[in-house]
Amino acid sequence: GTTQSNQAAQFDLKGYLSVKQQQVEAALDRAFPVVYPDKIYEAMRYSLFAGGKRLRPVLCLAACDLFNGTPEMSIPTACALEMIHTMSLIHDDLPAMDNDDYRRGKLTNHKFYGEAVAILAGDGLLAYAFEHIVEETRNVSADRLLKVISRLGRAAGAAGLVGGQVVDLECEGVKDITLDTLNFIHTHKTAALLEASVVSGGILAGGSESDLQRLSRYSQAIGLAFQIVDDLLDITSTQEELGKSIGKDANVEKATYPRLLGMEESKRQAQQLIEQAKAEVAGFGEQALPLMAIADYITARKN
Numbered sequence: 001g002t003t004q005s006n007q008a009a010q011f012d013l014k015g016y017l018s019v020k021q022q023q024v025e026a027a028l029d030r031a032f033p034v035v036y037p038d039k040i041y042e043a044m045r046y047s048l049f050a051g052g053k054r055l056r057p058v059l060c061l062a063a064c065d066l067f068n069g070t071p072e073m074s075i076p077t078a079c080a081l082e083m084i085h086t087m088s089l090i091h092d093d094l095p096a097m098d099n100d101d102y103r104r105g106k107l108t109n110h111k112f113y114g115e116a117v118a119i120l121a122g123d124g125l126l127a128y129a130f131e132h133i134v135e136e137t138r139n140v141s142a143d144r145l146l147k148v149i150s151r152l153g154r155a156a157g158a159a160g161l162v163g164g165q166v167v168d169l170e171c172e173g174v175k176d177i178t179l180d181t182l183n184f185i186h187t188h189k190t191a192a193l194l195e196a197s198v199v200s201g202g203i204l205a206g207g208s209e210s211d212l213q214r215l216s217r218y219s220q221a222i223g224l225a226f227q228i229v230d231d232l233l234d235i236t237s238t239q240e241e242l243g244k245s246i247g248k249d250a251n252v253e254k255a256t257y258p259r260l261l262g263m264e265e266s267k268r269q270a271q272q273l274i275e276q277a278k279a280e281v282a283g284f285g286e287q288a289l290p291l292m293a294i295a296d297y298i299t300a301r302k303n
């Protein structure tokens with residue numbers, strides 16, 4: 001209850017994130033030596049090390065810790081999640097999709113390496129994600145690994161990221177998108193991989209079926225909250241830029257939560273989702289503090 005919520009507020013999330021992020025950084029670096037043909041390894045590294053927050057890997061490690069799993073069980077899957085996330089961003093930025101020139105303040109992969117290499121870098125990352133889990137995971141039964149691989153495949157494919165992206169593309173320029181459609185897009189584009197991140201950490205460490213269901217509900221809630229906050233931040237940052245330049249033209253027509261629900265209602269729903277998420281994992285006790293603090297961070301973040 002309240003005491004635990006306060007504990008989560010006092011938890012040193014910054015320190016926790018930085019320790020976990022460093023572990024992920026080192027493992028990803030080791031996983032991608034540049035060998036012949038250098039160009040493709042450089043292109044994969046360009047986007048992998050472009051300054052992502054490593055949220056999905058950290059969630060996987062945190063969920064594994066919840067059941068006293070060890071890093072050698074979870075780091076390869078954590079890295080694989082970042083590979084899948086990164087490939088989805090590379091492909092999302094392509095001219096045939098969002099056609100973006102910049103991401104995280106850097107030229108997008110295809111702007112730097114050309115479209116063909118960017119497509120291949122995405123393909124290479126997606127394929128290697130699965131190989132990496134199988135080759136590098138230690139102290140986990142084949143049975144659990146198969147479950148993890150299945151989850152990640154589902155989250156990446158038409159039942160997850162790909163499906164969300166297709167509906168998103170279909171909705172481009174459509175003005176009267178329903179809340180159901182908006183929810184579909186975000187549960188597939190965002191929540192699916194976050195869910196796979198948390199649940200796979202739980203699977204690797206041997207969480208029970210009901211534990212995994214809790215983790216699934218936790219991550220669905222933070223996934224949707226993440227997107228609502230994203231929409232809200234988009235508005236505030238666009239307003240801040242007003243006068244300096246005209247806001248991103250893509251946002252003019254885009255359906256967003258604030259547009260459908262209003263600012264205040266969107267904020268309220270995001271906050272409510274975060275409370276639900278924390279309630280799901282509160283029963284795990286002290287060990288759940290990182291997951292609770294990450295949930296809080298999702299609504300508190302400024303970028």
Ligand code: GRG
Nearest residue numbers: 052053055088089091092156161162165189190
């Ligand atoms: C997965 C096979 C396959 C294809 C990709 C393009 C596509 C299909 C899907 C689009 C996926 C997409 C762009 C989802 C949005 C995800 C999202 C919430 C990104 C922002 O995540 P952060 O804030 O990013 O964690 P950083 O930069 O910190 O890594």
